[in-house]
Amino acid sequence: TLTFTVSSTAFTNNGAFPKLYTCDSTGISPKLSWANAPVGTKFYAVVMHHIPPTPPNHVYMLLYNIPVTTTSIPDAVAGVGIFGQNTVNPTLAYTPPCSQGPGAKLYTITVYALSATPVFSVAASAVTRDLFLAAIANTILATSVINVTYTR
Incomplete structure (x- = not known):
């Protein structure tokens, strides 16, 4: 079987994160x-986060309910x-x-292949990474990860 994979033409796994995105x-x-989402995939989601030396995790992107027909952003x-909350500002x-x-610093981008749209008990504007992961x-049918680093 083919493996669900995420990639970017702007950076590679374990490579440097371009300044453009910082x-x-x-x-x-x-x-x-x-590419290569498993059979039964209905939606995708993308999460980008960083685990600092002291909690909590920093979340830079939570994008979910991406239609199955979309295979790139x-x-x-x-x-x-739909964008959920990041942990840096209220947007x-x-x-x-x-x-x-x-x-x-290490940043992790995870793409999720999902069999259903997540259901939340809060407004879309209140969806955090933790609520999303629980939902x-x-x-989750498959996940794929790219790790990148950035040095200032």
Whole structure:
């Protein structure tokens, strides 16, 4: 069987995250594409987060309810899916990482292939990564991850 994979033409797994997608530049969301979703996939979701030395996790993008017919998102994605909360500011959008302190920081982008749309007991504007992960726990058919690093 084929493996569900996520990729980008802008960076590679375990590679450097381009400045374009950070607060040191325009800070737009990264272009991504995915392939080989399992049979039964109805929706996709994309989460980008960072695990700092001390909790909580930082969430830069939570984009869900991406239709199964969509297998890529462009730079500065708009009009596709529903944005949940990021942990940096109160907007329902991608927010660029703005790493603090010395050294490379690791950011993880996960694409989920889901068998159903998540159901929440809160308004869409209140959906956090934790609520999202709980809502999709029984509908995840596959995941694919790209890890990237950024050094300021």
